[in-house]
Amino acid sequence: xxxxxxxHELLLTTIKTAEQAxxxxxxxxxxxxxxxxxxxxxxxxxxxxxxxxxxxxxxILCIRxxxxxxxKDKSGGCYLFSSLEPCFGCSFFIAxxxxxKIYSALKDPHKGGISDxxxxxxxxxxxxxxxxxxxxxxxxxxxxxxxxxRYFLKIGRPDTAEYYGHQKK
Numbered sequence: 316x317x318x319x320x321x322x323h324e325l326l327l328t329t330i331k332t333a334e335q336a337x338x339x340x341x342x343x344x345x346x347x348x349x350x351x352x353x354x355x356x357x358x359x360x361x362x363x364x365x366x367x368x369x370x371x372x373x374x375i376l377c378i379r380x381x382x383x384x385x386x387k388d389k390s391g392g393c394y395l396f397s398s399l400e401p402c403f404g405c406s407f408f409i410a411x412x413x414x415x416k417i418y419s420a421l422k423d424p425h426k427g428g429i430s431d432x433x434x435x436x437x438x439x440x441x442x443x444x445x446x447x448x449x450x451x452x453x454x455x456x457x458x459x460x461x462x463x464x465r466y467f468l469k470i471g472r473p474d475t476a477e478y479y480g481h482q483k484k
Contacts (some may be wrong), residue, residue, distance in 0.1 A: 317394070320440075325349065325396045326420050326455045328358070333371070333462050334397040335397060336360035343462035346373035346397040348414065356393065357381050373397065374405040378412060385412045394418065398459045400449055402429035410442055411418040421459035424447035425478035 317325075325347065332345025339362075341446070347358040359376035363369060378385060385393060392415035400419040401409055406429035409417070414470060422430060430449060433442040450456045464479035 317349075317351070321353045322396075322418055323452055323455065325353065325355075326398070326418060328355075329373075329398040329420060330455060330458045331464070332358065332360045333459065336362070336373070337462055337466055340364045340469075343459075343466050344373045344397065344399045346377050346395060346401075348377045348385070349394045349396065351392050351394060352416070353394075355383075372402065372405050373381070374401050375408060380410060381405050385414070387411055387413055392416075399423055399463065400430060400447075402426060402428055403432060404441070405429075406432050412447060415444065415453060416446040417448070418447050418451065420452070420455045421463070425463075425475060 329345040329347060333343040336345060337343035341359040341364045344361040348356050352355060357377040359380065359382040361373045362371040362376065374395060392413050394416045395414045397417070398417045399421050400423045401417065409429065417429065422428065427448060429442065429445065430447045433445065433447065434436045460479045464476045467476035467479065467484050
């Protein structure tokens with residue numbers, strides 16, 4: 316079982332990876348997948364810009380690294396940690412893996428994510444086995460929010476930055 320201290324540490328790792336993504340002009344999102352004891356199995360950052368690939372989300376890149384080791388039919392579960400709640404697209408791929416639990420530093424206030432899909436009647440059965448924990452640690456939530464705010468200001472989208480705490484002048 317993973318302790319709260321280990322969860323905090325792993326989410327902080329996703330924030331550090333998200334900072335690297337921001338420095339490379341990517342969305343500042345970092346993710347990692349662990350076994351149920353907290354051992355890191357895969358880690359990556361969003362690389363949409365650097366790979367010029369719309370599917371290069373941090374979560375998807377982690378899943379790709381694990382290949383068939385993470386398919387739903389394999390025994391033994393995994394946990395996913397992300398600096399931002401997985402988006403709708405990533406959610407459907409995650410649901411097809413043996414990921415049991417998702418910890419995200421920040422529930423996305425702009426576009427929503429997997430927790431929103433889970434509440435929809437037509438998707439509730441598809442996502443019912445996933446446990447999602449958003450915003451567990453205020454310090455890490457604030458760091459993720461700040462990275463997202465900085466990213467959207469950097470690319471000239473202050474209206475989107477408002478979702479992450481930017482105040483218009």
